[in-house]
Structures are given as C-alpha cells and as structure tokens.
Amino acid sequence: MNRPASRIVYVNGDYVPEDEAKVSVFDRGFLMADAVYEVTSVLDGRLIDFPGHAARLARSMAELDMESPVTEAELLAIHRELVARNGIDEGLVYLQITRGNPGDRDFAFPDPARVKGSVVLFTQSKPGLADSPAAKAGIKVIGIPDIRWGRRDIKTVQLLYPSMGKMMAKKAGVDDAWFTEEGGVVTEGTSNNAYIVTDGRIVTRQLSADILHGITRAAVLRFAREAQMVVEERPFTLDEAKAAEEAFVTSASAFVMPVVEIDGAAIGTGRPGPVATRLREIYLEESRRAAM
Template sequence: MTRIVYVNGAYRPETEAKVSVFDRGFLFADAVYEVTAVIGGKLIDFPGHCARLRRSLAELGLPSPATDDEILAIHRELVSRNALELGHVYLMVTRGEADRDFVFPKADTPPSFVLFTQRRDAIETREAEQGLKVASVPDLRWGRRDIKTVQLLYPSMAKMEAKRKGKDDAWFVENGTVTEGTSNNAYIVTHDGAIRTRALGHDILHGITRAALLKVAGELGLHVEERPFTIEEAQGAREAFVTSAGAFVTPVVEIDDVAVGDGRPGPIARRLRAAYLDVAIAEAL
C-alpha cells in the first residue's frame, strides 16, 4: 500500500510528495513539528499537541498554516486514507520557500505544511517489557529546547553514540544534572516512592505525554517533585523511566552500566504506563 501524505493542501502518494530545495526547513531547520500517537485509529493527546504547536509557532514568529479544527480534520483524513490503526502522525510547519538568506523572508511568504503517518507493530514493545539501557552524554544543544523545532542532529548523534556503546538511548547532562533524553522526558522514582523530574523551562521540551502522565500520577496519589537530579541519583534510585508520544511510559533499567534498582522494570513505572494508556485511549479523538 502506497502511503498518502499531505503537502501544502493536497493529499498525494508519498512518491509524488515534494517540497522546494529552497524551503527554509531544508536550508535552515527553520521549522517546528509535532508527533501524535494513534491507537485504534484515534488520536492520543491531540489537544495538547495542537496547543504546543501554537506555542512553538508563536515563539519563532512562524505563520500558522491552518486552524485547530482544520489540523484535526487533516489528521483524521490521513489516518483514514492510510488505514492507520496503530502508529503516529507527524506534522511539520516551515517558514516556507525563499531565496537563501539568514534574514527571514517577507511576512506574507506562505508556510510549508507537511503531514505523514508512520505505523508501529504493537503498543507493548521489547523496550516496554525489558526496559531501556541509557548512556549519559553532555547536553550541547541550543538553549531553547522548549520549542519543538526540527533541529534534531545532536539528539540523533547522541542516540548513535549510545548505540555504539550497546545502549538503547542517551540522557543529556548539563551542569551536573539530567535534562532529558534524546526524544523523551526523564524521571526517577525515589526510595520513598516520589516521582522526580526536571521542572519546565527553556532547557527541556514541555512534553505532552509528560503533562498527561503527571496528571495521572496525581490521580493515583503519587507524589511528584519537579526538580533536577544527577546521574548518580538516578543510578541509586528505586526506578527510572521516560515518557514521550512514542514511548508512552517506558522503564529505564540501566544508566552508564549501573543497574537501576534490581535491573528490571519497576512496579511504579508499569502502573503508570497502564494507567496513562487507559486514560489516553479513553479520551482519544
């Protein structure tokens, strides 16, 4: 089956979908994106993703390509046309096509607007069942990680460094504390049962799954501490895990060759994953 993608107002087979070589997303990474999970043909946490898209566009002064209702309709049409039951919808907005110049093009330059789908085989993965092994790397990214831009080269390099070490992913470390993972927010569970994660700011992405997870944790009566932690604190923690639209809630069982807890996914991470998925599926659009 040929995948159908959306490019600037038209649904096209992926082999026919093209953007200009002068698009600023290609030339400058002058673009933002969102990823929405799909389960049972429905969109998970969509309002949150749409709200974060609005914030990213505003922070970069990017024009909006469509209303929220129009964006929802495009998502649903792509899910339908691709018969997508389980996977993701990727969305990207760039500043559009213009001659290569560091100065932004005229304000009335139409943005480029691209969406495509990607399938996944199962909700329950090897990583969810066995847990992730992570390596720490210095956080050398730019200072506005709260804007979900397509500037993903360094996270990609960090993940490849982790793979070279035989690990699944990397956690970034800045000024002695963990910021986040290459494509996820990071957490530990202390020995008294508290969930600890870095507070929101310019130094981490404001995860939509993070927000939903912390709400679920509160409803379960779990204590949440929003403050930084070190690699050493994480290695000595009761449990560790990550969240994202792709990982949902996934345990971390090893950090820099040191087992977390007993080296197996812990009960709190498993409980949070199950509770989050229950709520997310029930509220899916």
C-alpha cells in the first residue's frame, strides 16, 4: 500500500495529520488515566479478530460505568479508513476512549449527558509483523513482583508498572518480564498472557480479575483444543515454568511468541518448542482466513 507523507490519525470525528492532532489538557485520560484501549493487528491490510477487541472494549467500558461515544460499526469503519489512508499492510491500530473533557480537573466522574468521551485512533506500520525474527529465536524473560491494581481484567491505560517492568527486563538484558504473586505464582506478562507446556499439556492461568482476558488467548486456546491439544487453565509458578518443556506468551501484536529463558534458566532445549511453533502457525493461518 502507498503511505501518506504524514500519518493520519483520528481524533473525535476528524481525520488529521498526526502533528495537528490535539486533545484537551483537561481530558480525564490525560489527568486520571480514566480511559480504556485496544490494539488490533493488521495483516495483509485486514483487521485481525476485530469483533473480539470490540467486545472486550465494551466490557471494559461497562466495568468503569463509561458510555461509548461510538458504535461498534462506526469503530470498524474508522479502523478500515485509517488502514487505507495510511497504507498499512502489516501493523497495528491503536484505539483509546476516555471519559472526556469536563473542562477542569475533578475526581468525580462528569455527567455523561454533558461530557462526551474522547476517541483517538492511530496506526503503526510494522512490516514483517507475522514473520518476526523473535518468534524463530524465542524471547527471554525475568520474574518481577506483581504490584498492579486488582482489576487487571479491565484494559485501562494505567500502564506505568508494566512499562517499569519492561525497563526492568531491558536493564537485565532480556526481552520482557512475567508478573508473580506470593509463592512465585505467575499472573501474566507485562503486555501478554503467559503459558507453559508440561507433560505435553498447555497450562495457563484461568480467567479472573487477576489477568487480562486476552483476545489472542481466547483464539489460541480454541485452536489448541480443535487441534486435540490438552489445555489446563490453572495457576503455575515460576519454578514450574523453569522446569517446563516449553513456555510462550500470546498478545495481539506478538501472536504466539516462544519463551526460551526465565531468570537465566533455559526452558526445554533453549529453543522454540514444537507446541508454540505449531500454535503460531495455526493462529496466523486461521486469523488471516477470518480477517476483516
């Protein structure tokens, strides 16, 4: 696709060059992190699992008593328009909805009848997203304490600690971090869901308020079961992960990404294993087939 000289972004009804995009300093997303977001991957110029992302967005907003200023159909049209205008073949569409601009700073929620939420979307071009070198080599992670708030199932823009986790990993010379609770129990990665393969079974933490209800997670587990793989949804510890045959993570932008080292300990052979490799192949194949 042909890309414009300046990236075009969407802000509250307008498609504008990115250097002209503006949001009020009084917007609650800026002042209070009072906002939710989604990231949808684009492969071959088409959206991957958009209905799942739209459904989770609606759930996040409902959990926060936030009214949506746009319909799902309108969001789909905006996503497609941005992909077309920016010539995205492989990449991402980022969507953020805030509780809006009440005109001043106040802890109390503004009246939704008076204050409409802010809607911002932009694209990120990521050539080679599906054919990632990291997926062939695998990534390395460290374990860090999970000190986030208790509603991790709501996809809010409160990403300071996950960002700190990414920086802890970078400082340690690895790629990412897995959050752990008391006893070394793994919750999830900084921006992904975590899995291990032990005794041939895929193990991942069950859904609750403790983890994000990953859209890619749901698809991968469905494909795994359809492929006659055994799935166990339960907690697992970092020590169990280090002794596992394989480990991997899933997310909208990484798809299925093998983990080959945890806290310096090689996982399995220290190379991407057959389960994660096959799941990535299945996910990409099936997602491309159903893309919008």
